[in-house]
Amino acid sequence: MIAKPADAKHEVAIVGLGYVGIPLALGFVNAGCRVLGFDADGGRVLELQNGHAPLAHLPPDAIAKALQTKRLEFSADKSRLSECEAVIICVPTPLRKHQDPDLSHILDAGEEIAPHLRRGMLVSLESSTYPGTTREELRAVLEKGSGLKAGTDFALVFSPEREDPGNTQSVIGDMPKVIGGLTPACLERGQDLYGRVIKHLVPVKDCDTAEAVKLTENIFRFINIALVNELKRIYSSMDIDIWEVIDAAKTKPFGFMPFYPGPGVGGHCIPIDPYYLTWKAKEFNYDTRFIELAGQINRSMPYYVVNHLLEAMNAAGRSLRGARVLVLGLAYKPGISDDRESPSYHIMDLLAKKGAEVEYYDEHVPKIPPGHGHWAGRSSMLWSERNLSDCAAAIVCTAHRGVHYEQLADLVPLVIDACNVVPKNRKAHVVAA
Numbered sequence: 140m141i142a143k144p145a146d147a148k149h150e151v152a153i154v155g156l157g158y159v160g161i162p163l164a165l166g167f168v169n170a171g172c173r174v175l176g177f178d179a180d181g182g183r184v185l186e187l188q189n190g191h192a193p194l195a196h197l198p199p200d201a202i203a204k205a206l207q208t209k210r211l212e213f214s215a216d217k218s219r220l221s222e223c224e225a226v227i228i229c230v231p232t233p234l235r236k237h238q239d240p241d242l243s244h245i246l247d248a249g250e251e252i253a254p255h256l257r258r259g260m261l262v263s264l265e266s267s268t269y270p271g272t273t274r275e276e277l278r279a280v281l282e283k284g285s286g287l288k289a290g291t292d293f294a295l296v297f298s299p300e301r302e303d304p305g306n307t308q309s310v311i312g313d314m315p316k317v318i319g320g321l322t323p324a325c326l327e328r329g330q331d332l333y334g335r336v337i338k339h340l341v342p343v344k345d346c347d348t349a350e351a352v353k354l355t356e357n358i359f360r361f362i363n364i365a366l367v368n369e370l371k372r373i374y375s376s377m378d379i380d381i382w383e384v385i386d387a388a389k390t391k392p393f394g395f396m397p398f399y400p401g402p403g404v405g406g407h408c409i410p411i412d413p414y415y416l417t418w419k420a421k422e423f424n425y426d427t428r429f430i431e432l433a434g435q436i437n438r439s440m441p442y443y444v445v446n447h448l449l450e451a452m453n454a455a456g457r458s459l460r461g462a463r464v465l466v467l468g469l470a471y472k473p474g475i476s477d478d479r480e481s482p483s484y485h486i487m488d489l490l491a492k493k494g495a496e497v498e499y500y501d502e503h504v505p506k507i508p509p510g511h512g513h514w515a516g517r518s519s520m521l522w523s524e525r526n527l528s529d530c531a532a533a534i535v536c537t538a539h540r541g542v543h544y545e546q547l548a549d550l551v552p553l554v555i556d557a558c559n560v561v562p563k564n565r566k567a568h569v570v571a572a
């Protein structure tokens with residue numbers, strides 16, 4: 140095993156304190172480890188130092204309680220990374236404008252860590268990315284900036300995150316964790332670190348394999364969601380309810396796994412990660428045809444939903460131009476505030492282009508954050524009888540719990556339901572889409 144630095148103050152540093160990094164830091168603290176949280180965003184570090192949990196789905200006192208243990212510290216000073224036995228990188232991996240991978244956050248994190256890398260430290264990358272990133276890209280930045288050699292002077296592993304935001308039943312320690320090392324000695328160090336928190340580690344041959352595991356999981360989901368989205372369109376024209384079909388099909392105890400249709404796919408993972416493989420596959424002269432096809436279907440869903448609205452309004456002799464339309468749910472999935480890549484924004488754009496007066500309602504996203512063009516700064520509509528009655532139609536895009544769907548269906552005359560949550564026995568004309 141690559142010997143650890145003897146004098147480390149913290150077992151682990153987490154670089155990137157977002158949806159993945161914060162729960163991971165808490166997981167290590169709860170397992171008794173001393174943790175240093177580092178983020179390039181000084182405002183976020185300050186917020187965490189003051190005990191605030193910036194993720195709406197975490198208990199509000201989660202950070203404050205962890206700080207009380209004295210095993211957790213947050214800092215915006217990257218030189219403090221040298222105080223740690225291991226550094227885990229959890230930074231974003233978005234796509235560029237033309238759907239090629241944007242590794243800039245990983246490379247920046249590598250450059251931040253490299254000058255403070257000491258002999259015996261372990262670096263683990265958790266960000267989802269294409270096979271070869273850890274071995275080729277991150278390793279080069281770390282070696283260049285530190286003068287040390289990966290695999291002998293320091294350990295390097297890739298261990299993908301399986302965070303399920305908003306799922307209160309999902310406990311970090313109980314989630315099996317895949318890990319691959321640059322060398323067997325690197326893997327050993329990685330297992331030693333994660334073994335303190337995770338009950339079931341799944342070692343694989345190398346970093347490339349571990350990277351491929353993560354992409355495979357998300358591609359599987361991306362393609363299966365596209366499949367049910369396509370089946371929804373076909374069955375709907377046959378007057379068959381896709382939700383009833385899935386509920387019945389999932390009683391089969393083998394060979395079937397339920398996926399559910401929706402208004403498209405969102406979040407920082409499912410609509411993005413598959414294209415990391417698409418890009419890398421080109422280097423090997425391969426096209427990722429399944430991914431392309433699934434992407435076409437998933438991207439077409441907002442048009443499908445808005446088309447249902449147009450048809451229903453047309454049938455009622457009404458025009459979308461000038462009509463007030465309420466979009467319910469901006470988060471990409473129920474119970475969380477993460478609205479990244481949410482298809483709701485695409486639907487809102489389509490509605491606005493057609494002249495509709497767009498409102499939205501989402502208790503988890505009370506105000507639209509920056510990064511959503513002209514929608515940024517808009518506030519969630521106040522839920523009231525009067526405001527609902529002013530709407531000509533509503534589109535349900537996220538199946539958040541706690542929404543009074545009965546009242547919605549009593550007060551808004553037309554509801555397009557992409558999530559199968561609105562009762563059909565109330566006053567509204569409810570259209571499944």
Ligand SMILES: NC(=O)c1ccc[n+]([C@@H]2O[C@H](COP(=O)([O-])OP(=O)(O)OC[C@H]3O[C@@H](n4cnc5c(N)ncnc54)[C@H](O)[C@@H]3O)[C@@H](O)[C@H]2O)c1
Binds near residue numbers: 155230232247301
């Ligand atoms: N969100 C999820 O549910 C989820 C699940 C599994 C895997 N992942 C993957 O995990 C990675 C992180 O995703 P996330 O959702 O936590 O992102 P996030 O945007 O919520 O958080 C990332 C954090 O990293 C910080 N950051 C960016 N560049 C930095 C740098 N150079 N140095 C230090 N900090 C930096 C940002 O300020 C931010 O606080 C991505 O690769 C994502 O695909 C996410």
